[in-house]
């Protein structure tokens with residue numbers, strides 16, 4: 001069956017459209033406690049639940065953020081927390097007209113039988129968890145799969161690509177049954193020494209498999225958001241490709257692999273530089289804006305939060321300036337999602 005419509009099809013399509021509304025993108029603040037604590041420790045901030053709450057409050061209450069940020073992906077701990085004045089974070093977001101998202105995978109675990117690859121877990125009991133999140137007010141859910149490139153070891157393997165794509169499709173179908181838009185995130189990691197052509201080849205193979213599996217599991221593409229990595233040189237590559245080449249190869253790869261019916265495409269920043277992430281998105285729109293069949297925008301974590309986290313340092317007196325820094329990245333990425341950003345704005 002290829003034209004399946006879930007019961008909540010209209011609601012799913014409406015949610016997906018709101019997530020990728022013109023000039024806006026989605027903020028990722030769904031770090032699991034382990035990842036969040038690691039980032040706190042690097043900035044001399046105590047790794048406590050209260051500090052994590054304060055930090056998420058700082059970001060979610062940033063004045064004017066809703067002009068550029070349509071919604072945010074939360075972690076299970078965060079979706080149950082509240083601002084200091086007692087307003088739940090869910091209400092904080094709803095009052096600003098933002099869509100509440102939740103990370104529902106339970107992490108990438110070693111793939112048995114593979115030399116260093118991972119498969120994302122979290123399908124057991126997922127239907128019940130999705131039901132609870134929907135009742136709480138969440139309207140989209142994210143699942144991240146990671147694909148490692150290691151040419152010397154022959155990675156990625158077909159087994160890894162297929163296992164992750166299958167899990168993504170199973171989770172996506174469950175999300176749509178529950179009325180939550182799946183934000184499917186197959187991330188090709190930037191780590192290693194491979195060149196951009198290798199990244200392009202792996203990204204293409206991965207996306208073809210993901211959309212094949214989505215089709216087999218009767219997932220309605222109009223109610224799906226793809227969160228993908230860009231086609232980019234690895235961190236350790238000797239001749240890293242420039243902004244225009246990243247933009248061109250990324251758009252060409254997406255056009256070859258992503259059906260036009262999809263609700264939207266958003267990018268993760270994946271360890272790229274903060275300004276680089278904005279420049280890449282902007283170049284895609286400047287150079288190819290008229291060829292894109294789906295909205296194309298951002299869903300960055302580090303590339304929006306980075307400057308704010310570094311400034312905050314866990315100090316109440318730094319909150320206002322840290323919020324200004326988060327807003328600046330959100331605004332610039334909002335402009336980039338329409339091809340209206342320019343590097344001169346950074347120093348203005």
Ligand code: 5MM
Nearest residue numbers: 028031032035144268269270300301302
């Ligand atoms: C926020 O980080 C998310 C993963 O967290 P865990 O590894 O702790 O589960 C991640 O999925 C994030 O949403 C995306 O990778 C985007 O973040 P970046 O920093 O790549 O833009």
